[in-house]
Amino acid sequence: MENIPEQFAQLKELLTEYFDSNLDYYKFSAFEKLIRFTVALCLTSLFFLLAMFALLFFGFGTAVWLTDILKSEILGYVATGVLFLILIGLIYLLKSPLIERPLIRLFYKILYGQKQQD
Template identity: 35%
Template sequence: MAFEEVKEDIRDIKSNAKAYLDSNIEFYQLWGFKVITKATSFMLKLFLLSLFSMLTLLFISIAAAFAIGRSLESFTLGFLIVGGIYLILSLVIYYYKNLIIEKPLIRKFSDIFFND
């Protein structure tokens, strides 16, 4: 009689453990789906924003180069000046890349992965 009760308790423990594991697996699958969706959405928004910003910057740069070139009476100098400005800007960004790019990106991804 006692042996049957222990056997029944072991079956209950086994079924409860299986249900617990199944619910944990479902939870982590949903959590993973949520994190992947948020990260993908962030990357897509970042890509589209970067694309349109670069196109805007391209047209503004061309207009500025032509304007500078017209005022200096040399379109070559206008484009060289705009190119020089971008070279200086690139060097500044490279020098401060951790502060400008890496830290905000790490902060955003840590918010996505760990705060939800």
């Protein structure tokens, strides 16, 4: 009977250590996932920014090329605008398989996927 208070004190210490170690683990896990998510978000943003610049220059190139073909600068730029509107419409219609699903898979893999071995 004399050991019961000591056992409760030991149990309290063990439980405190257990919860502290679990808290540290979950803090580290959340930090790691936050960093991986932030890096993926930055890389995705950089990719889309560079893709937008490429589309801008391809648009100007297409407009100049169509200007030579159509013999009218206005028609060249209007035709390029129409091509981009068609492209926007196609992307809007196919946004789920082209944009949403791959991004969801990417971020799911980052947040919940297995760690890759380096």
